[in-house]
Amino acid sequence: WEWHYTSFYFEMAQIYHILGIAIFLTLFRIFLNFALLKRIPIWFKIVEHDAEKFPESAWKSIIYTITWTWAVYLCVFSEDKYFFYPMNTWRTFVTGVPVPSELYWLYMLQMGFYVHCVYASTFLETIRRDYALLMLHHFLTLGLLSYSFAVRYHYIGVFLLFILDIGDLMLEVSKSIIYFKTRNGKDHKGPEILANIGFAIFTLQWIVFRLYWYITKVVYSTSYVSVWVYPNGPFYLSFNIMLLALYAMQVYWFISIVKLLVKVLSGEEIKDNRETEEEESARQLAVEKERVAKGVKTE
Numbered sequence: 001w002e003w004h005y006t007s008f009y010f011e012m013a014q015i016y017h018i019l020g021i022a023i024f025l026t027l028f029r030i031f032l033n034f035a036l037l038k039r040i041p042i043w044f045k046i047v048e049h050d051a052e053k054f055p056e057s058a059w060k061s062i063i064y065t066i067t068w069t070w071a072v073y074l075c076v077f078s079e080d081k082y083f084f085y086p087m088n089t090w091r092t093f094v095t096g097v098p099v100p101s102e103l104y105w106l107y108m109l110q111m112g113f114y115v116h117c118v119y120a121s122t123f124l125e126t127i128r129r130d131y132a133l134l135m136l137h138h139f140l141t142l143g144l145l146s147y148s149f150a151v152r153y154h155y156i157g158v159f160l161l162f163i164l165d166i167g168d169l170m171l172e173v174s175k176s177i178i179y180f181k182t183r184n185g186k187d188h189k190g191p192e193i194l195a196n197i198g199f200a201i202f203t204l205q206w207i208v209f210r211l212y213w214y215i216t217k218v219v220y221s222t223s224y225v226s227v228w229v230y231p232n233g234p235f236y237l238s239f240n241i242m243l244l245a246l247y248a249m250q251v252y253w254f255i256s257i258v259k260l261l262v263k264v265l266s267g268e269e270i271k272d273n274r275e276t277e278e279e280e281s282a283r284q285l286a287v288e289k290e291r292v293a294k295g296v297k298t299e
Contacts, residue, residue, distance in 0.1 A: 009096045010150040014108070021112025026119060029059055041179070050179040056125050057175040063113055064169035070106050071162040082159055086221040089155035090229040099154050107149050110161060114142045137249055144242050153239060159218055160243075163209050170205060174198035196264060203257055210250040219243055 033055045040058070041051030075081075080088040099107070118138050121131070128134070148157035178195035181188055223240050 009152065010146065014149070017108045018111045018115060021108055022115035022119070025063075025113060025116040026124075029116075029120070029124070032059065044180060045184040046179055047182040047185075050182060053126065054176060054179045057172045057179070060172040061169065061176055064165050064172060067106065067110060067113070067161060068165035068169050070109075071158055071165060074103065074106070074158050075162040082155055083162065083217065086159075086217060086225050087229060089159065089221055090226050093152065093230055095152055097152050099149065099152070103154050103158055106158065106161070107145060107154065111142060111145050111149075114138050114145070118142075133249070133252075137246075140242065140246055140249075144239075144246065147239065147242065151239075153222075156218065156222055156239075159221070163214050163218060166209055167202065167206050170198060170202040174202060199260075199264060203261055206250075206254055206257060211254065214247055214250065219247070 037055035037058050038051075040046075041054050046054065075083040082089050118135065121127075121134060121138065144160065145157055148154055148160075174195045177191050177198060180191040181195075219240065222236065222243060226236060
């Protein structure tokens, strides 16, 4: 454990940056909701229950598009191409080495975003069945990000963001689309078809990115390549324990995805299975009220 006292580099400046970004994201989200995201459902006459949820998914779609595109550039198109050559993540490893600015600010943005998510999941968003697991995920992700930054495993951290953020992006985009299904009291097939396509891509990328590449790229690099390139390096055990705990969550959520996929293949409507029965009943009631108000007949 002496490594933790001699090789842990996390300064107050980073804490200020993270908290500043978290506060900015919270205030900007409130402004964007008021100025645009809550107005879009009104313009398209989306049913009230879905209109309340659209801003959350639209906001997350914007953030994940930015962070994942950034991570793709660093992992795939940068000079070192860490995705293709995992060994490059360790060749320049030195405890306390300065973090390149393009990685530094992606880290600050991501950690600030997850601090924002801890607040938003409790006070700005709908509380769902997996709230406790979601909060555990937020804190574990924050732990991995801050830990990897402090011990200068930052290239592995960016690699992890590349693996994980694409799934969140696809999920939130698909949810944003499906909210357009019931408009002006009528159901429309287009959004449902697009959402089903998005869900199929989401399921495929989960298998490739979160179940396969997570192990063969990230865990392989931290548990094998790291020891080979940098023998007797610090933090291998503790860091890999956190990585495997996060992987266990991916497996748990994939089981829920498979259950949802079975429903889709059987012709059932896509629903967020994290919602309570009361929420599902409330949506159905909102749809019926909308149809009655518009004089739309129920088939």
